[in-house]
Amino acid sequence: MSLAIIDGREWQSIRDLRTGEKAAGTGPCARMVGSVLRSHPFPGDIDAQGNKWVTDTALDLAGRYDPQLAFLIYSQQYYAFRFDAPSPEERARLIAAAFEEAHRFATEGGFFPVIVGTGDMIPASAYIDLSRLDGLASVSHWLTRYAGLYRPSDADMAYLGGLAGIERIIDRQEYLALFGGAPAEGDRLPDHLAVAKEGHCFRSTLLRQARMVPARNEFVPVANLETADSLTDISAGVLELLKTSKVALILMEGVGLRDFPLPARRCRNGTGWFSYEPCECQYLTISTGRHQALAYPAGYRSYLEDDEAKEYPFSGYFTSIPAGTVGTLAAARSIAVGNRSMFMHTVTGADITIECFARNLSNQGCMAVIHRQDK
Amino acid sequence: MNCNFCERRCDLSDGKLGVCRMYRQENGAIRERFPHRWSTYMLSRIESLPFYHAYPGSRSMTIGTLGCNFDCRYCANGFIAKAEPETRLDTLYEFTSRELVALATKRGCHNIVFNVNEPTVSLPSLQELAGAAAAAGVPMGCLTNAYMTEESTELMAGIFSFMNISLKGLSADFCRQYLGIADASPVLRNIRQLAATTHLEITTPIIQSVNDGDIDQIAEFIASVDPQIPWHVFRLLPEHKMKEADYPNVAVIDKALAKSRKLLPYVYFHNFVGSDWVNTNCPSCKTPVIERFSLGCGGDRLSRYHCLDNKCPACGRAINIHGRLTGWNSGEGTV
Structure with missing residues (x-):
């Protein structure tokens, strides 16, 4: 059973992720994760500390769980671009700050960083x-x-x-x-x-x-992974690297070839005329190594499946937890932390995930999911 | 000439605009400035709005316009409700009443709920919409601060068959400092008036150390009107001008509700993910009759409904439900 630990600031509730029912979570792993959540209240999607929260939380969790694989998503700049359309100078500052946070995680945590930009943003x-x-x-x-x-x-x-x-x-x-x-x-x-x-x-x-939207990002940048020519190559490349080092797979939202500040490979972000936008199809493709444009395709009516019988009530429109994700394929311990809400526990498959519980920029705290505690 | 839609009764003479900035004077009459302009037409579970005792399980089309007659420091929709309307006109949809109702039915919605901003600022358009909705058999509801005139209250009772009134606080100090109004007496008057004709639910956002001292008094007021009225106590989500405020402590607020729960059978405490206080128990035998999940800003949802005839399955006591259980997808089929 996967456990969801919801932290609404000074208040936690433990639930069965699938049914949403209250669950017992008194084991050492749940206690440890609950403690991490209490120590790192989420500041908000576009708060200046949003990306710092990702690094601080991930370092804390990594220090206590000792994973080999960390899957991080930094999204603060993406929300700022999307809704505020800041000046080019401010955009550059936000991107530089996001990469500094990624660098801080990799160096302090001792992880080899594989960094993927999910694509440039342009004015609508x-x-x-x-x-x-x-x-x-x-x-x-x-x-x-x-x-x-x-x-x-x-x-x-x-x-x-x-x-x-x-x-x-x-x-x-x-x-x-x-x-x-x-x-x-x-x-x-x-x-x-x-x-x-x-x-x-x-x-x-x-x-x-x-106010800003994803460009038609036919290619996206990938740093530190020489074997990746397509999004579908990233998962296998990360699993290979894991054989010799601790790896952090880091997604930088709203950053593409134009703005990526590190040497990077051009990596195909789709197939034919189709280019992924930063959403579950893109993340799942990165995580599973297979194109995932059919599972929750663009333009589908998710609300039809959102009746009272739907399982996974804390997982947005996901009706199950996807299989074949990089976290499930990795034999070693894994964590995922990010400020792109429910995607952390659904698309990464990591043993332990921590994500913000914010919807449409309203901040209600954080949620952790413990998929596995037997490694 | 003064506006007669809300209790502020703003002076609209000589081209002046009132607090809501949504009405103007024209040829001796008060007119809407932007009739039939809508900020959204979104789908929602009715429990998310929240209505816990009206059309359970149904799919609502939620709509809104712009503007508000309050100036709440914590408004979650301040970017819509308090923006200068002219600055957001290009974001609005323009639909006739019939078009809007057709959109609702096409999208499988069972009802239409005005919930983005304050409906009092757009009453003529809503009155026309209600006519089209009634013709199509689509009930209408709203969320309102109920700070309208007695005439407008009558008008709203004719438009909306179910309403959730935000009774935000009682003390005059609170009303002045946090809502920008003189006092809550018009709201209390209108609740009494509407309770006679309309399905009411009441919501109170609690700000710890600010209005939590009003909790018992608000419960006593609701009980004096009709103890069957459901009361939603919201943990305030600090927004707008209160972004830096602390989140209210769940345990402290829960404890403060002890007395209210003895007065009122339907007290809910939510607006945070995973709340334990969102189920309905039978007032007589305490059997759980409706179970829900609270996803906070992600919306609440019906989980289990045990009172199919709107009666407790254990003891038969009637539960205050407006309408019937409605299957989420039962309105599908037009497209």
Whole structure:
């Protein structure tokens, strides 16, 4: 059973991650993780200390658990870019500060850092509103270039075809074929997927509008991994490195080839015309070494699965914990810490994960998940 | 000429705008400045809003506009509610009432709930929307501070069949310092008035050492109106002008609610992840009749519903539920 320890500041609750029911968590591992959570209250997604929290928490956890693998995500700059669109100078300062935090973790913790930039951000040049279609458009709060279309009418398709911001519209079969998926793997796919041109952004119903969005990052930078030409190569490369050293796999959100400050390889961030945006598909691809654009595809209607029977209530729209992730494949001990909320315990597979419990920038504390305590 | 929508009754003469900045005077009448302009049309579980005793399990389409007649120091939606409306017009959707209702049904929603900002600032548009919603059989609800005039209260009772009123505090000092209003008496008056016609739930965000001293008094007030009214005590999430404030201590607030729980059968303490105080027990035999999860800002959700006829399965006592259990996906099918 995976345990979730929720820390709402001065108050903790231990739950069964799958059912959400209260669970006993009196063992030494739960006590240790509870203590780490108490020592590091999350300051907030765009708080100036957000990335420092990742390093401090990860160092503390690493000091107590002694892992060989640490999977970290630094996201403070990504949220700032997305919602505040700071000046180029401020962006550079935020990125430099994020890399300093990564460096601090690697040097103080004694880890060999493999650093992946998840892609550059650019100003949102125009918004595409799909609210008036006859059919249904499914636009996620966090993906900006992809929208799912369900039963669009002929008039809808003609309208979409005339929009300047649309790059392409493909149907379900085309999408499946792009990733070599079997028909059964397409259950969550929309009838059609609309793809926006670079800089254009599908409007979601989120109250805070994106001011910067991911560029069309065909390639992303990867530092310190000479064997990686694609996102799908990273997991195997990290597992290989683990044979000889402690490794930190570090994702730098909102940083791409343009802004990456270290020598890096250009690493393919997708396939064909498809480029990942920084979200679960990209993280899962990095973590599992396989393209993962079908599990929770762009434009799918996650809310249909969000009824009272849904398991993993603290895992967002994830209905199970993905298999084959780098944390589960590593025989050695592993941890994951990051300020990109639920992705830490879902996509990394690490034995122990700590993540913020913040949604839409509202900060309600932290959550740890203990997947394994038998290593 | 003074605005007659909310109790501030702002002077709108000579082109002046009121506190909410959403009404103006035109040819001797008060008009909305931005009618039928909406800030969102989001999907939500009704428990997240929160309504724990209305249409359990249902899918709500939540909507909002801009502006507010309060100036709460801790407003979670301050960037919408307190922004100068002109600066956010380009972020708004423009839908007629029929279009908005059609969006709700197309997205499988069972009801429409106004929850982003204060509905009093957009009442004419909401009145028209209510007409279209009623024609389509879609109930409407709202979250409100209830600081409206008696005339507006009547209007709102005609628009919304279920409401969650934020009774934020009672002391005049608190109202002045934290909400920017003179006192809470209009809110109390309107709660009494609305309780006779509308399904009410009440929410009180607790700020430790600021308004937690009002807890017993608020419970006594609710009990005097109708003890069956559900009361949501929120652990305040410090936001807006209070970002640096401490989070209230859960154990301290829980202890402070002991007396209230004897007065009111439906007291909930949440707005934080994993709260233990979100289930409904039968007021008579204490059998759990509705179980929920609280995901804090991630939204609350129905977990188990044991009172299918809105009655306790153990002793048969009626539970105060507006509407019936509604399957989350039961509205799907239009598209």
